[in-house]
Amino acid sequence: MNxxxxxxxxxxFERFVGPEQAGEGAEDIFKGEQIxxxxxxxxxxxxxxxxxxxxxxxxxxxxxxxxxxxxxxxxAAVAAAIIVAATIGVQVFERGWGEHKAAYxxxxxxxxxxxxxISVDDAGLALLTAxxxxxxxxxxTLQKDKxxxxxxxxxxxxxxxxxxxxxxxxGQLLWM
Amino acid sequence: xxxxxxxxxxxxxxxxxxxxxxSQIVDMYSGRCYxxxxxxxxxxxxxxxxxxxxxxxxxxxxxxxxxxxxxxxxFRIATNIFHDHLRAKQRRKRLFESFDIQxxxxxxxxxxxxxxxxxxxxxxxxxxxxxxxGTQELIMLRFYSELSLKEIAxxxxxxxxxxxxxxxxxxxxxxxxxx
Numbered sequence: 371m372n373x374x375x376x377x378x379x380x381x382x383f384e385r386f387v388g389p390e391q392a393g394e395g396a397e398d399i400f401k402g403e404q405i406x407x408x409x410x411x412x413x414x415x416x417x418x419x420x421x422x423x424x425x426x427x428x429x430x431x432x433x434x435x436x437x438x439x440x441x442x443x444x445x446a447a448v449a450a451a452i453i454v455a456a457t458i459g460v461q462v463f464e465r466g467w468g469e470h471k472a473a474y475x476x477x478x479x480x481x482x483x484x485x486x487x488i489s490v491d492d493a494g495l496a497l498l499t500a501x502x503x504x505x506x507x508x509x510x511t512l513q514k515d516k517x518x519x520x521x522x523x524x525x526x527x528x529x530x531x532x533x534x535x536x537x538x539x540x541g542q543l544l545w546m
Numbered sequence: 547x548x549x550x551x552x553x554x555x556x557x558x559x560x561x562x563x564x565x566x567x568x569s570q571i572v573d574m575y576s577g578r579c580y581x582x583x584x585x586x587x588x589x590x591x592x593x594x595x596x597x598x599x600x601x602x603x604x605x606x607x608x609x610x611x612x613x614x615x616x617x618x619x620x621f622r623i624a625t626n627i628f629h630d631h632l633r634a635k636q637r638r639k640r641l642f643e644s645f646d647i648q649x650x651x652x653x654x655x656x657x658x659x660x661x662x663x664x665x666x667x668x669x670x671x672x673x674x675x676x677x678x679x680g681t682q683e684l685i686m687l688r689f690y691s692e693l694s695l696k697e698i699a700x701x702x703x704x705x706x707x708x709x710x711x712x713x714x715x716x717x718x719x720x721x722x723x724x725x
Contacts, residue, residue, distance in 0.1 A: 382695060382710055395714050402717025405724050406689045409670035411581035418594050419576055422601050426568045429605050434563065 498538060505531050553616060560608045572601060575617075579624055582690040586628055586683060588671050599627050618701055621691040625683070625701075632679075673723040681716035688713060 379399050383392030485491035509527055553574075559567030579600055583593040603623050611619050674682055688698055699709040 379695075379710075382706070383714075386707055386710070398714055398718045398721065402685075402721050403689060405670065405721060406685070409668055411584040412590065413577050414580040414594070414597055418597065419572060422572055422576070422598055423565075423569050425598065426572070426601060426605055427565045429602065430563050430565050430568070433605075 498534075501534070502531075505534075557608070557611065557616065560604075561611075568601075568605060571604065575620060576601075578690045578692070579620070582621070582624055582686050583628065585671065585674060585686045585690075587631070588675065592631070596624075596627055596631060600624050603627065615693065615697055617691050617693055618697050621687060621693065622701055625687065628683070670724065673720060676723055677716055677719060681712055681719075684709065684712055685716050685720070 379396035380392050383395040386392075387395065482488060482492050488495060490496055505527060509531075512527070556567045556570050556574075560571060576597060580593055580597050583596040583600075584590065587593055587596070600620075600623060604620070607623065674685075677685070684698070684702070687693070687701075688695070691698070693701070695709055695713070696706055699706040702709060
């Protein structure tokens with residue numbers, strides 16, 4: 371034992387102490403290790419070594435089986451993934467990528483769209499037109515009135531008219 | 547083929563899961579590793595267990611060996627196994643103490659594995675027991691691993707001067723004890 375290393379203890383000691391002490395130190399180590407060489411420890415029994423080798427062989431066999439099983443599972447998983455991907459792909463191609471069905475619709479009722487006189491055919495618009503006409507008449511009446519109180523009434527009617535007109539315009543915008 | 551090349555080829559075989567190569571490693575190192583464990587524990591049965599554990603770990607971890615001095619790698623595992631053994635022993639001891647077994651008249655101490663039949667504790671083993679654990683471990687590591695002092699210092703993560711000084715003190719003391 372201990373024949374493998376090539377330490378020169380004297381040199382090592384000389385890094386830290388003088389040459390004389392280094393020599394003594396190296397000799398102490400040599401003689402100390404000589405005691406160990408002269409008193410060898412018992413060795414392992416043959417049964418133990420055989421048991422260890424047998425355990426190693428079993429361990430390696432188990433590892434090989436595990437690797438094989440893992441590889442098999444991995445291959446199976448990859449194959450399953452490929453099959454699923456292929457199935458999905460075939461279904462998608464069978465349906466075709468480009469067939470997008472588009473639905474068109476109009477928010478304007480067809481009757482109004484085709485109408486030749488929209489202010490008659492659209493009930494809402496007809497009502498509004500009538501109301502506007504009525505207000506126009508009222509304004510005209512009031513303007514003809516010789517009474518001085520007519521100015522304020524006209525003003526109120528004008529405001530109301532502007533408001534209705536504004537709502538109507540907004541409604542048209544929203545409608546469009 | 548030189549010893550180094552031959553060992554390298556065997557290790558490659560081990561990495562490839564070749565049982566024959568592992569068998570060669572067992573033949574090459576079991577004596578030294580057993581001696582290391584035996585001198586540290588002073589018990590044949592425990593040494594048997596630790597040696598078996600060492601080779602189980604060797605098989606499990608051979609993939610992590612990335613070159614360098616193989617003995618250094620192997621004895622690092624052996625040292626860790628020995629330290630684990632010491633920790634387990636300490637835990638058992640604490641457990642027994644916490645149950646205050648002495649008062650109940652049961653086994654007073656950690657049950658040390660009994661010596662194998664016909665096992666005789668030699669004088670060296672007795673005198674080694676008088677050294678402190680760290681020094682004893684260093685002397686055994688140096689003797690059985692056959693590593694250079696520099697490699698041992700690296701393995702123990704300490705300056706080479708410290709390793710040299712401890713080894714010198716320990717061996718000198720052992721010499722005195724052995725008379």
